[in-house]
Amino acid sequence: MCDLNAYLLKEGKEELFLENVDVIRPEGDTVYLKSLFGEERWFEGAIKEILAIKRKIVLQPAPKH
Amino acid sequence: MCDLNAYLLKEGKEELFLENVDVIRPEGDTVYLKSLFGEERWFEGAIKEILAIKRKIVLQPAPKH
Structure with missing residues (x-):
């Protein structure tokens, strides 16, 4: 299976956000x-x-306003 | 191997853009x-x-100006 793991980039480090991502x-x-x-x-x-x-997948948070 | 195939959405149809995509x-x-x-x-x-x-991967062309 080719599902993906999604990581969130936080202060230069990758944090697991969601596993087994399909869509x-x-x-x-x-x-x-x-x-x-x-x-x-x-x-x-x-x-x-x-x-x-x-x-x-690496995700980048929206910049804060 | 979990490489992907990239398709371009053109007039509602999917057209192959690039195979074996890694990044x-x-x-x-x-x-x-x-x-x-x-x-x-x-x-x-x-x-x-x-x-x-x-x-x-499905890609959508930029709207024309």
């Missing part, structure tokens, strides 16, 4: 993620990068 | 993609969605 959909200023198990999360920020072979 | 990185109004074989492409537009289990 990722940028929606304006948020990113919608859905896991294999139907778990849904909305992340305020953007995709920084996806590393498919490492099965990894 | 995807949104960069402003473009999306950088790099294949397993080191092939690099810059796409003018955005990520519409990623379907990990289907090993698929």
Whole structure:
């Protein structure tokens, strides 16, 4: 299975946000993620990068106003 | 291997853009993609969605001005 693990970039470190991600959909200023198990999360920020072979998504929080 | 195939959404149809994609990185109004074989492409537009289990990225062209 080629599901991905989503990490959140926080103060230069990667923190696990959601495992076994199947669907990722940028929606304006948020990113919608859905896991294999139907778990849904909305992340305020953007995709920084996806590393498919490492099965990894890195998410970057929206800048604070 | 969990590389992805990138498709471009064109008039409601999906057209193959780049196979065996490993790295995807949104960069402003473009999306950088790099294949397993080191092939690099810059796409003018955005990520519409990623379907990990289907090993698929769908790209949406930037609206024309």
